Amino acid sequence: MPILDELRRRFGDAIVETEDHRGDLTAIVARDALLGVLAHCRDEAALAFDVLMDLTAVDYQKFPGREDGPRFEVVYHLYSIARNHRLRLKVRVDEDDARVPSALGLWPIANWLEREVWDMFGVRFEGHPDLRRLLLYEEFIGHPLRKDYPINRRQPLIGPAS
Amino acid sequence: MGVGSFFTSKLDEAIGWARKYSIFQYPFVTACCGMEYMATACSHYDIDRFGAGLPRFSPRQADVLFVVGTISHKMAPVLKRIYDQMTEPKWVVAFGVCTCTGGFYDNYATVQGIDTIIPVDIYIPGCPPRPESVIDGLMKLQDKIVAQAQRY
Numbered sequence: 001m002p003i004l005d006e007l008r009r010r011f012g013d014a015i016v017e018t019e020d021h022r023g024d025l026t027a028i029v030a031r032d033a034l035l036g037v038l039a040h041c042r043d044e045a046a047l048a049f050d051v052l053m054d055l056t057a058v059d060y061q062k063f064p065g066r067e068d069g070p071r072f073e074v075v076y077h078l079y080s081i082a083r084n085h086r087l088r089l090k091v092r093v094d095e096d097d098a099r100v101p102s103a104l105g106l107w108p109i110a111n112w113l114e115r116e117v118w119d120m121f122g123v124r125f126e127g128h129p130d131l132r133r134l135l136l137y138e139e140f141i142g143h144p145l146r147k148d149y150p151i152n153r154r155q156p157l158i159g160p161a162s
Numbered sequence: 163m164g165v166g167s168f169f170t171s172k173l174d175e176a177i178g179w180a181r182k183y184s185i186f187q188y189p190f191v192t193a194c195c196g197m198e199y200m201a202t203a204c205s206h207y208d209i210d211r212f213g214a215g216l217p218r219f220s221p222r223q224a225d226v227l228f229v230v231g232t233i234s235h236k237m238a239p240v241l242k243r244i245y246d247q248m249t250e251p252k253w254v255v256a257f258g259v260c261t262c263t264g265g266f267y268d269n270y271a272t273v274q275g276i277d278t279i280i281p282v283d284i285y286i287p288g289c290p291p292r293p294e295s296v297i298d299g300l301m302k303l304q305d306k307i308v309a310q311a312q313r314y
Binding site: 151 | 235236238239268269270271273274278279
């Protein structure tokens with residue numbers, strides 16, 4: 001597909017892997033190049049990805065075949081209103097070094113989406129001005145969507161808001 | 163004065179009888195059980211038969227707190243505050259399994275039964291409970307109200 005070819009041509013080794021599953025485009029990007037690729041996707045007239053549809057993460061701990069690889073994948077779903085096409089970008093990060101540059105400067109919606117990923121997976125977004133929990137409360141310990149979070153762990157109840 | 167024009171009773175029983183038939187509920191609806199609550203509260207099942215036909219949408223005017231739907235940890239302080247705002251006498255009904263035990267939400271976000279936060283008088287299990295179970299719960303609550311020691 002032209003979009004993936006264009007990205008590979010322009011960014012070379014920074015595009016680790018690409019996949020075209022029946023027109024469903026995915027590119028895995030090196031972390032250092034992430035902001036550059038995202039900015040290019042947004043600003044290049046032929047791509048014009050003006051919407052960050054979703055930003056989420058996947059925990060691949062204990063995933064069959066992925067035991068040795070980086071634990072997390074942070075996933076960006078991009079959509080172009082003008083061109084009506086989509087692209088999925090992924091960044092792999094290790095547990096010890098779970099940091100990704102913040103896309104807040106490109107799409108303001110990334111603010112809350114990144115807070116949610118921090119809340120649920122404990123992946124830090126560098127450059128985020130206010131990386132607090134979004135859905136859970138401050139007293140919560142741990143990140144519940146991590147695969148090693150015990151499903152029946154109970155957190156202390158929080159008292160009435162004063 | 164002829165026979166039948168007066169009867170004797172205890173004040174406790176008279177008050178219990180009055181309270182039993184003037185249940186003003188406060189529906190604390192957070193989830194899908196709310197649909198079933200609405201079905202029960204509508205005309206088809208006619209809970210006005212039990213004097214419970216008028217929901218009050220202020221806890222300060224209500225006697226019975228209907229907790230209808232899943233309570234998350236983040237919602238717990240709000241529920242506690244609503245309960246504290248109600249005036250005595252007050253009763254609490256846990257409507258649906260989520261409020262009774264947490265139901266199948268055995269996870270990080272859900273309170274495992276609202277009785278960990280506030281006292282509960284009647285548990286109505288079901289996911290969601292059938293209107294018949296709700297009415298059964300309501301009648302059990304009436305029995306409880308009339309039988310308890312009245313404070314006034």
